[in-house]
Amino acid sequence: MSNAFKFLHASDLHLDRAISGIAEIPSHWKQSLTNAPYDAAERLFDLAINERVDFVLLAGDVVDLDLGGPRSIAFLLGQFERLASKNIHVYWCGGGVDQTEHWPKAIELPANVTTFPSTLVEPVVHVRGENPVATILGASLDSQKRNPANFHAGEDEIFAIALLHGELDLTSVSLQHINYWALGGKHKRKIVKRDETIVVYPGTLQSRCPTETGPHGCTLVSVDTDGVAHVQDKAVDQIRWTDQRLTVSESNKIPELKEIIGERALKICTDSPDRQILMNWKISTTGEFHSGLRKASLQKELLNWLRQEFGQLHGSLWTVSFEIDAPRALPTEWYEEDTILGDYLRAVSRFQGDTTLSLPLENYLAETTDGKEWMVDLARLPKETRESILHRAALLGVDNLSAHDLNSTDA
Ligand SMILES: [Mn+2]
Structure with missing residues (x-):
């Protein structure tokens, strides 16, 4: 039996990285897009306070310490102090852009923030009152030190957390007596459970581009008195x-x-x-x-x-x-018309109906070396690609050859 406790695990806040990939956006949205990484981070710290966690783990890429401006430094100091007032500790390991040695020397981090060096794996015991609740083995990013074997907890009862940024060879993580691997460096959430061990990449707090769809946030971990960790996704994206x-x-x-x-x-x-x-x-x-x-x-x-x-x-x-999307079916009577479109659609449907008929597409390619390479592929088109090409060809015919009322909007 040991103490139950809670912590939040987040990574890749990238406070200074704006959202991109939108061509047209009204001016009243621009401010939200610029502020989104900060708003998401603020929600993370709000959540830490509301959930009364014991500590927050930041697994790297919080902010670009070389390029980020004073806004991010001031923001972090303010948030860390909010947490300090609630007796919540922060453990922060550096990632690709936030080697914690690069934190401005003139500005002291509050006492509730512990950073980790990149030169060695440093164990820190988190205590509540007099009681040790967890050991955190942290290291800032250094590809030489990322070997899981460097994160070796003792065999005592205390819950052990490894905190680091980057890829990890997941095949060898179960032997280290680590209960929870708090990782950073992936912007999409990933969680792997192996035996008694949980490996978590919480993903970025705020998606930055069209391919990062869906909820983004952090991971809330509750460790029960048997030392079993229960993890929950918490979306904080703005x-x-x-x-x-x-x-x-x-x-x-x-x-x-x-x-x-x-x-x-x-x-x-x-x-x-x-x-x-x-x-x-x-x-x-x-x-x-x-x-x-x-x-x-x-x-x-x-x-x-x-x-x-x-x-x-x-x-x-x-x-x-x-x-x-293009529809699957065209009106049957169009195929029967005695028009150029009818002739064209009947030709397309011959190829649709008989998959053994090869598409003579190579006739339309330039006679270059590249063209010849393409021919090989055209001869062995996968079924779906062939169907899709023929379907699009039929629609192109309708667009260009149809006498049907294309201007009718009474669809
Ligand atoms: Mn990152």
Whole structure:
């Protein structure tokens, strides 16, 4: 039996790294984008206070100590002091950009902050009152010292934590008598459990680009009196990239489309009342193709409507992109027409119906060495790629050869 205790584990705060990857953004969103890393970090420290944790582990890349300005230093000092007033300790190991030796020499870190050198693995015992609750073996980033064998806890009962930044050979971590590996350096959350050991990369607090979709935050760890760690993800991100897929019917009219899309947008806003969403919409369709739905002007109209409706001054959802996927089925009568389009679609459907017919695409390639290399690939196209090419070819024909009313918006 030992003391139960709680801690928060976070990494890759990158306070000075702005959000990127958005081409058009209204001016009233710009400040939120600049502040997002700070807002997320503040939520992390709020959470530490609200959860009454014993300590916070910062596993590197908190801020670029060489490039980051005074704002980040002042912010961290303020937050560390808030934690000190609640008797919460901070253990901070340096990562790629925050070698803690680079902290400005003229500014003293508060007494509740312990940093670790990069030259050796240093064990520190965290005590509550008179009682030792955990040993923290920390080291700042140095590729030579990242060998798990350097993090070796004694065989006593006390809960052991290794705190470091970077890749780790996970195959050899179970032998070190470490209960919890608090790692940093991955921006996407990753957790591995092996025997009695938990290895956690909490990911960055705040996503920075369109590929970092979904919730981001830190890990709350509660260790019970048997020394068993229970981990929970805690999202603290201020701005969240979200890919939203929706299926609508080709026969939906514009007001119905707006209603379906608007309902979903509203639900997302109410589900996340205290954060802002950057949204990429992907709309799939069912039913027979209606060219009105594919019009660029309609997609632009819906995009502008979404931005107007949900992204203005008090709106919390900004639509970054809005795309309607190509439909699977075209009206059967189009294939039977005695027109150039009919001839074209019948030609495409021959290739769709008979997968043994090879696509003579190489005829359209330039006769270069590169072209010849491509030919080899074209001869062995995977089934899905072949289907997708033929489908897109059919749609291209409809766009360019159709006498059907492409201007009709009564889709
Ligand atoms: Mn990082």
